[in-house]
Amino acid sequence: MERKLIVLCGPTASGKSACAVDLCRRVGGAVVSCDSMQLYRGMDIGTAKPTEGEMRGIPHLMLDVLEPGEACSAARYRELVLPLIDQRFEQGVQPVLCGGTGLYINALTKPLGFSIKGDDALRAELEQLPRKTLHDMLAGIDPASAARLHMNDTRRVVRAIEVYKLTGKTLTEQMSLDQARPADYPARLFALSWPRERLYARIDARVDEMIGAGLVNEVKNLLNNGLSIGSTAMQAIGYKEIAQALSGAISMDEAVSLLKQATRNYAKRQLTWFTQDARVCWVSAEDRSISEITDEIINNLEGKTR
């Protein structure tokens, strides 16, 4: 079979998970989660991880593959998922990538290079320096990257300097080398679209459901198991707000409204990411059943105009 990925992306709470399951049932596929937080064990409710029941017997990969204390990255995700995807293709199973982490999707479907491993010590050292100094330093070694990156974007400025210090090649040079290679897989991207107000209302409702389903206890358990506030997993929306409430810094009501707000802000960032990606085919989800939506996606895949 042709090794082409089907990708279901789009903002949080748009209905991706259920749609991915339906799609897999129709095309003989397996869901491959592409979500930077669902890969942590013990983070279920707050990440809206599909339940056993919601999976409806469809295999789901890349859920619960890391401990919450472990750090992940787009590169690490790619290393973990590549063999799994290849295995499905061998078996004649169509992988359906499903998730909202745009960078992770691009790590598989675009020729991004992740060849230069990060160096925590070097980063920590560079981060001590003033922003201006860092940006000037970058301008001296890689003017193109310096021009592209804002002085306040310390994270990326540091990364660009790091690449040069570790390899002697500028990030700009490295990126053009990477782009000469093909992406891991060709892909067809789909995203579910909603009017903004409807999406925000779905987010608010889902947060209330999460609280009802025991999100607070989930966060308590993670903290009791020694997960530190500073870890990647604790940066997840919902977890950081509830942790604040548990520490007494804010009330639980405040935490819930902050959580809703943070989720809406996140959805907006995802919308920006995916609408700027010309490959994405948007499928309206408003007032349509899952099967109508998957019909449209399948017709599109088969080259029929709906």
Next chain:
RNA sequence: GCCUCGGUAGCUCAGUUGGUAGAGCAGUAGACUGAAAAUCUACGUGUCGGUGGUUCAAGUCCGCCCCGAGGCA
């Protein structure tokens, strides 16, 4: 009824000795190549509660009225 403190952007509030107003958050738009649910950027005209007055000029001073909070009867 009297006294005090408030009433300024969707919200929380700044506003120096009078020169027609500005922050944070929200919102909107954008960026994103080993932290990405992270990180970063841009965008701020609103009967300054209402109304009279003083003044060349009032969010700012004075009178009255309305609304809110508190106190005293």
